[in-house]
Amino acid sequence: MELVFFYILSFLILSSALAVILLPNPIHSTLSLIVTLVSVAGMFALMEAHFLATVQVIVYAGAVVVLVLFVVMLLNAKNEEIQRKPVAIFFSTLSAVVLFSIMFPLFNEQFGPSRQINPADKQIQGTATALGDLLYTQFTFPFEVASLLIMAALVGAVMVGRSRREDIDHLLADTEGEIQSVVNTDNTEIQSESA
């Protein structure tokens, strides 16, 4: 029974991942990405890692891809013309093959069929309690470093996203009268509304 679900989920993951890069319409690509991520969550659930599966859905399917979908919708992206530059195809294939040939033996050694999991451990490993214990005892340092990294990324995003003072001044100098009138009408509207 588990094997059947495994093959169904594998098929879903692989086919939807292919659809992400092959479909011309960006909205369809984004939707395929959701299917991929939810299927990966299903894979976690199949391995009794319920907590990881739930968090996968919350973080990736529920938050990250929503933002991607937002951007795609707001830009109103049209169908992409698939570019087939021979050089690009060559290098992307090469990097994929190299990555696979490095990753596969490593993963096979670590998590392959040779590694046996005690069925009694399997029940405990996936729970939130076990995960929390590990995160706050054995892996405290990597956990804190990861959170620092996310913090740095957050600050960086704010820095990139905020508009600089000079830019605003520049813009004002260009279309001062226009912007001023818009601001004024906005203010009067707000004042009259609050009054």
Add this chain to the structure above:
Amino acid sequence: MIVEFLILFLKVFILFNIIMGLSSICTWIERKGSALIQDRIGANRAGAFFETDILVLKPVFVIIRFLGILGIINTLLCDAVKALFKEDFIPDGTSNFIHCLGPFMSVLPVFLAFAVIPVAPDFTLFGYEVRAQVATLDTGILFVFAMGSLAVYGVALAGWSGNNKFSLMGGLRAAAQMISYELAMGLTLVTMVLIYGTLDLYAIVEMQANGYWGIVMNPLAFVVLFVVGMAETKRGPFDMPEAESELVAGYFTEYSGMKFLLFWMGEFAEIALFSILLTLLFLGGWSIPDMPFVGISFVELVNKVIPFIEVSDGTWAAALVGHAVFMAKVMFLSVLQIVIRWTLPRFRYDKLMSLGWKRLLPISMVNLVITAACLLSFA
């Protein structure tokens, strides 16, 4: 094997009926209750004038007339039939598939979230120990949260596939609103999980039955989660995504017939889900506090009032009583949400955002820190 499968099938069937029942009752209360609040009469025509000459059928027709005057036939039967027979309109210039995916995705996650909801205490029936919960997951409450975060896709896709600016604006507003309020919701849930020390909803209710209710231990979290719930369901004073005066009908402007009805079904199921979540986390689920003033416990009272049935822990009668208590609490919260929705005027969109980000988020953060500090120092 077969018996277990049958039990599971029955559980799913009963839970599905609970969801549908709750959302239809909510629909009726919304229609008739809003009429009461606004000093109108409301739906009272369909079936109200049924007559018959056949003597045997007369009592049946009296009941039908009564239901018709109450508006139940109108809201539960006629609306559905009307929606089924309406033209299914699909706007030009958009993807058919995504247009149909919109209502589907706004209903499916809500229904899935009910899978981990326990609706009654454990009981034994014909020698089988039954837990009134479809899936006993290790991460019960997180699963509900995950499904809630998936509900954003329904409105976003519906808004986009309308192929007009009002729909898109409505979809974006709804999605932004849901994402913003999810933060405060997550922090509040973390606070409650800290207090109970478990993610399992059944264990949470058991702890409240043996100790204090959540609303006593952390009333602020209850208020925050109630407000967040109203905003997440896009109702009450927070219904900017479907503001008629600005956006026609927001993200479901282009939907008609059964698809339109699906959005409403999802919305009412969401109200029910939030009421259930609040009941489980704060109002002690199916537990009843002891009544020191009456001098008799609730179970003894039930045993005295209802003869022939022995209500003691673990019997099906106790489970039924527990379920009734649970549903009473859920209905109270649902009706409260509907009354608030028809009483308060609509917010302005920037005020909605500042309420979410500048008030509720800091409040829930401070609440989390204070709760953690209290737990550290007292426990």
